[in-house]
Amino acid sequence: MLRHHLEDHSSFKDVDSTAVIGAAFLSTDEKWTRINPAVTALLGYSEEQLLGHSFCKLVYKEDMEIYSGMIRTLNESELYFLDHEIRLNHQDGTPVPLLLRLTLISNPTGSSTLLHC
Numbered sequence: 001m002l003r004h005h006l007e008d009h010s011s012f013k014d015v016d017s018t019a020v021i022g023a024a025f026l027s028t029d030e031k032w033t034r035i036n037p038a039v040t041a042l043l044g045y046s047e048e049q050l051l052g053h054s055f056c057k058l059v060y061k062e063d064m065e066i067y068s069g070m071i072r073t074l075n076e077s078e079l080y081f082l083d084h085e086i087r088l089n090h091q092d093g094t095p096v097p098l099l100l101r102l103t104l105i106s107n108p109t110g111s112s113t114l115l116h117c
Contacts, residue, residue, distance in 0.1 A: 018091075022098075025105075030055045030071075042098070044091035060087035060095050074104050 022039035024032055032050040040047055043058065057069045063086045070082045081103040087095040 024050075025053050042090075042096060043088060049091075058088045060089055064088050070100075070102050074102060080104055 019036055020038055022042050023036045024039050025034040027033050031052055031054055033052075035047050035050055037047075040050070043050075054062070056067070066086055068085055070084055073079065074082055081101055083099060083101045085097065086100045087097050089094050
């Protein structure tokens with residue numbers, strides 16, 4: 001299967017700390033592992049509130065099937081990224097519509113998912 005390879009995520013902090021596009025890494029169990037400031041601003045949560053917690057809990061209920069389908073397609077195909085419109089829940093409860101790009105990345109400790117929104 002074609003996958004991006006990333007030796008380490010250390011460059012993420014340098015590159016994405018000032019980006020206006022939200023970017024984050026999720027573990028294989030879909031928990032936040034790295035988050036840039038654009039994601040926290042977009043969703044109204046602090047980095048501490050998100051790290052280690054499930055990404056799925058923020059997916060708008062009606063969009064969970066879309067998100068699950070994206071993950072399933074990436075895991076079962078030769079694709080290494082997918083884009084789809086999806087909504088996440090802001091901390092105040094309002095839906096945040098966005099274009100979500102999921103990219104599977106392999107690293108020495110296993111695979112993780114990079115998301116851009």
